[in-house]
Amino acid sequence: MKKLTALTTTALAAAVALALTGCGGQANSSTASKAADFPKAGSTIEWIVPSAAGAGNDILARIVAPVMQEDLGANIKVVNKEGGSQVVGLNYVANAKADGLTFGNTNIPSILGRYLDPSKKAAFDRSSFTPIGSFATNSVVIGVNKDSKYKSIKELFDAVKAEPGKITVGTDSRAGDDHINLRLLENQLGLDFNIVHYNSGADKVAAIVSGETDFALGGVSSFFGQYKAGDIKLLTVVENDPSPFAPEVPTMKSAGYDVEPMASNFALSVPAKTPKEVVARLEAALKKATETPAVQEKLKGAATAPAWKSSSDVAKLWEERENTIKPVIDELLQQK
Amino acid sequence: MGFDQLLGGLATVFTPEHLLFALLGCVLGMLVGVLPGFGPAAAVSLLIPVTFGLDATSAIIMLAAILYGAAYGGTTTAVLLRIPGEASSIATTLDGYQMAKKGRGGPALVIAALASFVGGLIGVIGFVVVAPFSRLALEFGAPELFLVSLLGFALITSFAGSNPAKALLSAAAGLAIATVGVDSGVGIARFTFDMPELFDGVGLVAVVMGVFGLSEVLGQAQKGPLGVPSPLKVARLLPTRTDLQRSALPSLRGSVIGFFMGLLPGSPGAATSLASYAAEKKLSRRRSEFGKGAVEGIAGPEAANNALAVSSMIPLFTLGIPTSATVAIMAGAFTMNGLIPGPLLFRDNPDVAWAIIASLIVGNLILLILNVPLARVWIAVLKVPFHYLMAAILAFMFLGTYSINGSPFDILIMLGAGVLGYVFQLVKVPLTPLVLGLILGPMLEENFQRSLALSLGDYGVFMEGPISLTLIGVIVVAILFGAVRPLIASMLKKKSHIPVAPKELAK
Numbered sequence: 001m002k003k004l005t006a007l008t009t010t011a012l013a014a015a016v017a018l019a020l021t022g023c024g025g026q027a028n029s030s031t032a033s034k035a036a037d038f039p040k041a042g043s044t045i046e047w048i049v050p051s052a053a054g055a056g057n058d059i060l061a062r063i064v065a066p067v068m069q070e071d072l073g074a075n076i077k078v079v080n081k082e083g084g085s086q087v088v089g090l091n092y093v094a095n096a097k098a099d100g101l102t103f104g105n106t107n108i109p110s111i112l113g114r115y116l117d118p119s120k121k122a123a124f125d126r127s128s129f130t131p132i133g134s135f136a137t138n139s140v141v142i143g144v145n146k147d148s149k150y151k152s153i154k155e156l157f158d159a160v161k162a163e164p165g166k167i168t169v170g171t172d173s174r175a176g177d178d179h180i181n182l183r184l185l186e187n188q189l190g191l192d193f194n195i196v197h198y199n200s201g202a203d204k205v206a207a208i209v210s211g212e213t214d215f216a217l218g219g220v221s222s223f224f225g226q227y228k229a230g231d232i233k234l235l236t237v238v239e240n241d242p243s244p245f246a247p248e249v250p251t252m253k254s255a256g257y258d259v260e261p262m263a264s265n266f267a268l269s270v271p272a273k274t275p276k277e278v279v280a281r282l283e284a285a286l287k288k289a290t291e292t293p294a295v296q297e298k299l300k301g302a303a304t305a306p307a308w309k310s311s312s313d314v315a316k317l318w319e320e321r322e323n324t325i326k327p328v329i330d331e332l333l334q335q336k
Numbered sequence: 337m338g339f340d341q342l343l344g345g346l347a348t349v350f351t352p353e354h355l356l357f358a359l360l361g362c363v364l365g366m367l368v369g370v371l372p373g374f375g376p377a378a379a380v381s382l383l384i385p386v387t388f389g390l391d392a393t394s395a396i397i398m399l400a401a402i403l404y405g406a407a408y409g410g411t412t413t414a415v416l417l418r419i420p421g422e423a424s425s426i427a428t429t430l431d432g433y434q435m436a437k438k439g440r441g442g443p444a445l446v447i448a449a450l451a452s453f454v455g456g457l458i459g460v461i462g463f464v465v466v467a468p469f470s471r472l473a474l475e476f477g478a479p480e481l482f483l484v485s486l487l488g489f490a491l492i493t494s495f496a497g498s499n500p501a502k503a504l505l506s507a508a509a510g511l512a513i514a515t516v517g518v519d520s521g522v523g524i525a526r527f528t529f530d531m532p533e534l535f536d537g538v539g540l541v542a543v544v545m546g547v548f549g550l551s552e553v554l555g556q557a558q559k560g561p562l563g564v565p566s567p568l569k570v571a572r573l574l575p576t577r578t579d580l581q582r583s584a585l586p587s588l589r590g591s592v593i594g595f596f597m598g599l600l601p602g603s604p605g606a607a608t609s610l611a612s613y614a615a616e617k618k619l620s621r622r623r624s625e626f627g628k629g630a631v632e633g634i635a636g637p638e639a640a641n642n643a644l645a646v647s648s649m650i651p652l653f654t655l656g657i658p659t660s661a662t663v664a665i666m667a668g669a670f671t672m673n674g675l676i677p678g679p680l681l682f683r684d685n686p687d688v689a690w691a692i693i694a695s696l697i698v699g700n701l702i703l704l705i706l707n708v709p710l711a712r713v714w715i716a717v718l719k720v721p722f723h724y725l726m727a728a729i730l731a732f733m734f735l736g737t738y739s740i741n742g743s744p745f746d747i748l749i750m751l752g753a754g755v756l757g758y759v760f761q762l763v764k765v766p767l768t769p770l771v772l773g774l775i776l777g778p779m780l781e782e783n784f785q786r787s788l789a790l791s792l793g794d795y796g797v798f799m800e801g802p803i804s805l806t807l808i809g810v811i812v813v814a815i816l817f818g819a820v821r822p823l824i825a826s827m828l829k830k831k832s833h834i835p836v837a838p839k840e841l842a843k
Contacts, residue, residue, distance in 0.1 A: 052661065053381025054668030062385055062672065080381065082741050084532030085518070091532060119523075121530045168790055174523045196789045197520055199782065202664065206601060206657045210474035212790065225656035225678040301674040332523075 038100055038278045039074035046096075047078045047268075048104030050089025056138075056201075056221060056302070057105050060266055063298045064135055067289040072281070085173065087114050087122050094124035098271040100278035103132060106269040108314070109262075109321050113175050116322070116329040126322060129269035131314035132282040135290040136304045138219035139243040140181055140262040143232045145211045153236040153255045156215060157191060164192035170204040170213040171197050175332060178204070178218050181238070181262050183328045185217075188259050208232055219264060220245050221303035238262045245303050260324065266304070267314045283311045342464055345690030349698050354397055357390070358695050361398035362702045365405020369421050370714075372413055372729060373545045373736020373750075376406035376422075380665045384672065392673035393688050397695040399669050403662055404456060404645040404696070407605075408703045411448040411638060412714050416441055419549040419729060423540055424605035424641045426771055427613040429548065430495075431626065431633030438629055441718070442573035442711055447580075447631055448638045449707035451587040455639035456700035458591035459598070459646025463653075463693055466595075470654045473599035478790060479798045481601065482783035483807035488607055488776045490814035493822070494614035495768040500819075502765045509756070510773020513538050514781075521785035533745040540606070542737050542746040543774060546753025547760075547767050549733050553726045554758045573712055575631070583635035586616045594640030598647030603660040607775045608644050609637035610768065618817075646696055652677050653689065 039045060047065055051057045061078045069076040081089035089104060090111065096102035106129055115122040142153060150156040160167045171178035174197045182195055196213060198204040201222040207213045209231045216223075220243050226232040227246060234249045239261045242251055252259045268286060270279060287308055289295055296306040309317065348354065364383075368374040380399050387395035410422030415432035428448065435444040476484070489507070496503035516527045517537030528534040575583075590612040597608040616636040617626045626633050649666065651657045656678025658664040670677040681689045717725070737750045757767055791797035798804060 052664070053377070053384060054665030058381075058384075059668045059672050066385075078385070079742060081743070082536075083743065083745075084535040087532040087535065088741075088743070119525055120535070121532055166792070174518075174520060194789070194792065196786055198786070199520060200664075202658050202667075203601060206474060206651075206655070206659075207477070209471075209655060209657065210477060212477040225676045225680065228676060229656065229679040231655070231679075298672070298674070302671045 038275075038281050039072050041073050042075070043101065044075045044077055045069075045072070045100070046102045047076055048089050048093050048096075048102060049078055049080050050082065050086035050093075050105060051080065052082045053080050056219075056304075057107070057266070059302055060136060060299065060304060061105070063295060063302070064286070064289050067292050067295050068285045071285040071288050085114065085120070085176070086110065087120050090114060091123045093269065094128040094271060096271050098273035098275075100270055100274050100282060103268050103270045103282065106131065106267050106318075108134075108265045108267050108318050109180065109325055110177050110264065112322055112325050113177070113180055113329060116326055117175060117333060119333075126318055128272050130272050130274055130279055131267050131269045131311050131318065132279055133286045133290075133311050134265040134267035134309035134314050134317075135286060135306065136266040136299050137263045137307045138221050138266070138304050139245075140217060140238040140264070141220045141223060141234050141243065141246065141249065142215055142217050142236050142238070143208060143223045143227065143234045144215045145208055146231055146233050147211070148214070148233065150215070150235065153250070153252065153257070156235060157189065157257070160191045160193060165194050167215070168194045168196055168213045170207045170216045171195060172201040172204045172218065172222075173197060173199070175329070177264060178216075179332070180325055180328055182217055183332065184262070184324070185238075185259065187328065189257060205232070224303035244300075244305060265307075265309060265314065265317065267309070267318070269314075279311060339464060341686065341690045342694055344687070345692075345694030346697070348393070348687060348691035349397070349694045354394055354691065354695065355698065357394040357398040358401050358699045359702055361401025362405040362699050362706065364398075365402035365407075366409035366703065366706065368402070369406035369409020369425075370412045371409075371732045371736055372419050372421050372549050373541065373733045374739060375541060375662075375736075376403050377662045377665060378736075378739045379406070380662065380669075384665070384669055387669060387673070392670075392675055392685075393691050395673055396666065396669055396688075396692050397699075399666055400649065400692060400696065401699045401702075403649075403666070404642060404699060405703060407642045407645040408449065408452050408707055410641075411452070411634075412445065413729070415444045415448065415634070416714060416718055417725070417729065418552050419733075420544060422605075423544045423771070424609050424644075425637075426544065426548065426606055426768060427609040427637035427641075428634055430613065430768070431628070431630050434627065434629035435631070435634070440572075440629065441715055443575035443579050443631070444634055445711035445714060446573070446708055447575050447583050448634050449704055449711070450575075450580075451583060451590065451635040451638040452642040452707075453700055453704040454587040455591045455594055455642030455644075456646055456696065456703070458588070458639075459595055459643040460693065460696045460700070462595045462643070462647060463650055463696070466599075466647075467650055467654050470599055470650045473601075473651065474655070475801075475803060476600050478783045478786040479800070480803050480807065482780060482787055483798065483804055483811065484600065485776045485780040485783065487807060487811050487814060488611065488772060489780070490811050490818055491611060491614040492769045492772055493818040494617050495610070495766050495772070499764075500822075502763075503769045506760065506765050506767065507769035507773040510770035510775075511777045512773075513543065513770075514774050514777025519785075520782050521789065531745075533743065537778065538749055538774075539740060539746055540771075540774060541740055542749040543753045544606070544771060545733050545737050546750040546755075547757035547770060549729070550750060550754025551757030551761055551767070553730050553733075554754065555761055556722060556726050573715070579631050582631050586612075586632040586636035587639040589615060589619075590636035590639030590641075591643040593636075594643030595647045597640070598644035599650055599659075601659050602779060603644060603648035603663070604775055604779070605641060605644055605648075605660075606771060609641045610772060612636040612640035642700075653681060653693075654679060656680075 049058045065076040093104035115125045208216045237243045238252045290308045299306045368379040410425035413419045413421045414425040414428040418429045418433035420426045432444045518525045518535045593612045616632045651659045658667040
């Protein structure tokens with residue numbers, strides 16, 4: 001009898017283990033799906049999220065995927081492929097079969113820092129992907145501790161000018177969006193910050209709440225909780241229009257600084273050679289999901305603004321941003 | 337905040353639906369805890385889509401239960417097979433397995449469950465009492481965290497066994513592995529061989545599974561299918577009165593250590609349970625029994641581990657800042673359910689916040705009730721012949737390691753680490769310092785770089801403020817007592833022999 005208990009326990013454990021790893025693995029349709037009947041009913045599409053479960057990208061993917069899935073009549077499986085600061089996941093998408101059954105987050109500008117830096121060994125560049133669209137944007141803001149002596153962006157930047165290289169600012173990672181955006185600011189406004197790198201957006205925010213750093217720059221969603229709670233004061237939004245999540249925070253422009261908008265776009269892409277009809281089908285499904293009120297509600301709940309950009313608009317934006325950011329990354333590389 | 341709201345929260349939890357999800361979370365958490373390689377992070381992330389259909393309170397009650405449930409489950413294989421189910425149960429392999437070998441696997445498991453319960457409960461009480469002050473944890477900035485990790489290195493002598501030089505070698509190997517990856521301060525790729533999989537460093541879980549799990553399986557295999565000792569004898573299931581008495585204080589101390597470490601950025605679980613082990617060993621009158629089946633060596637780390645699992649959620653609830661990867665996933669679950677974690681949670685959704693906190697008590701109780709009778713079942717698993725059992729464990733380790741990132745590369749890391757661990761065991765080099773080096777290395781280096789970046793290169797930054805000065809004092813004491821004193825003692829014993837420089841040992 002005891003032996004039986006032991007065996008059932010082991011069997012149960014085995015079953016759960018298999019379920020946990022999702023033993024199906026990836027869908028492997030051997031026949032190239034014809035564009036006309038894409039996607040085949042019941043087929044599985046992988047949405048590759050190149051970051052960890054629970055990260056911003058992941059949350060948004062899990063909000064959007066179910067609605068796309070319904071429209072396409074195929075399963076969409078959100079797969080987290082973490083590692084190599086997103087390069088592992090993005091390599092996977094770039095090298096996937098161009099049948100529309102694999103797409104992934106190619107957020108702009110994040111992805112630029114991955115392939116413009118040759119040391120990252122990315123097996124892709126802009127030409128490796130065809131965008132299917134972008135479903136949301138995250139405005140970039142600058143925040144300080146609630147007790148900071150800097151009451152406005154002008155006071156902060158004046159202090160930076162008075163003491164170049166002394167005012168500290170935290171980033172979520174080296175050569176990530178924050179770092180690149182800070183360098184853009186430095187170049188465009190002739191400023192010099194003391195840039196300190198943290199390991200995550202959360203650590204960067206903690207350093208502002210504790211007062212370890214003087215200010216921080218990042219997407220409005222990363223500061224949202226602390227901003228709402230009053231622990232962090234937002235000085236400016238680096239955008240032409242105020243953010244709906246912090247409507248009373250002045251824009252950079254209104255403060256008299258001529259800085260290009262920095263908002264990040266949650267863009268999705270398939271491998272470049274994917275048939276046009278397949279891209280169009282995915283684009284239509286993503287657009288429909290973006291415009292679904294329930295999705296919009298949930299995106300707003302995550303302090304991310306739902307905003308539709310078509311495949312061609314994303315392609316254009318991608319090229320423009322690459323042109324702006326490439327010199328900054330080249331400069332970063334030379335500093336090593 | 338206070339106990340009134342906690343009682344209100346308890347009332348909310350005692351609805352069939354919430355209780356069901358707490359139970360579900362506890363069972364799932366225990367399962368991923370028991371299975372080597374599978375961790376709560378993978379389980380929580382797999383369940384996030386499921387939580388969409390639930391109300392926010394049920395969803396988060398379940399996810400939280402997975403986190404602390406795993407802290408209970410990780411013990412089982414650590415005690416019975418010397419394979420940690422989670423990285424945080426490494427400390428339990430040290431004495432738990434020795435107890436099991438003496439036929440005291442039952443008491444070891446029951447003590448672990450009881451200590452876990454004490455840790456969890458103290459964690460919740462601390463949650464209610466300390467939460468308003470949790471902002472103080474932010475006083476631990478980069479310089480303080482650098483000193484904390486330095487203190488961690490000073491503890492390595494506790495795992496030295498008879499030969500401190502071997503412990504040093506092991507720690508150095510851990511540090512060497514920790515250097516792999518793109519350096520976070522200047523962005524230079526070290527030992528990555530142009531493989532993106534290595535840019536973020538070598539995964540801790542894959543290394544722990546290899547070094548502790550695979551090497552153990554290899555060691556058993558070497559003895560051959562027939563040479564494997566017959567299943568461990570079980571003398572009795574329940575701990576004796578002496579066992580309980582000896583576990584009481586270590587459980588309390590472990591809970592306090594775990595609770596405070598959980599508040600710090602990073603909330604390093606494995607390092608915390610090892611710190612509790614080291615503390616118990618230092619404080620115990622039965623120091624010589626450690627490593628041979630001392631029950632204190634289970635009670636302390638298990639309590640620490642569970643107190644940490646609870647307290648690591650506090651910064652998320654009070655400041656909206658997740659301090660570890662697993663808690664970050666929980667933060668994601670909040671956001672997905674339309675809640676903003678942080679102080680606002682207590683203002684806008686106090687019923688949700690307090691129901692979740694109250695569910696921690698209920699969950700820990702469920703786990704205690706589940707675990708004590710389960711000890712009998714787990715021990716029954718040992719009746720499966722070892723060569724079958726080891727094969728099954730091996731399969732789980734492969735699956736579990738793969739499940740961390742969905743990456744076959746991690747399996748290669750595990751295999752490599754397994755061979756390294758096996759060689760270390762052959763030449764009797766302790767494995768724990770290696771893992772400690774691997775955990776503390778990046779913490780030490782990054783916070784060192786960050787401190788100097790913040791201070792514009794001024795080394796005085798490490799000596800500012802009362803926290804830093806206290807930490808420096810503790811480090812000096814730890815080095816004096818941990819390394820210098822035993823060295824002098826050994827020099828007095830055998831005057832002719834010239835041992836290794838003691839200071840190197842403690843760094």
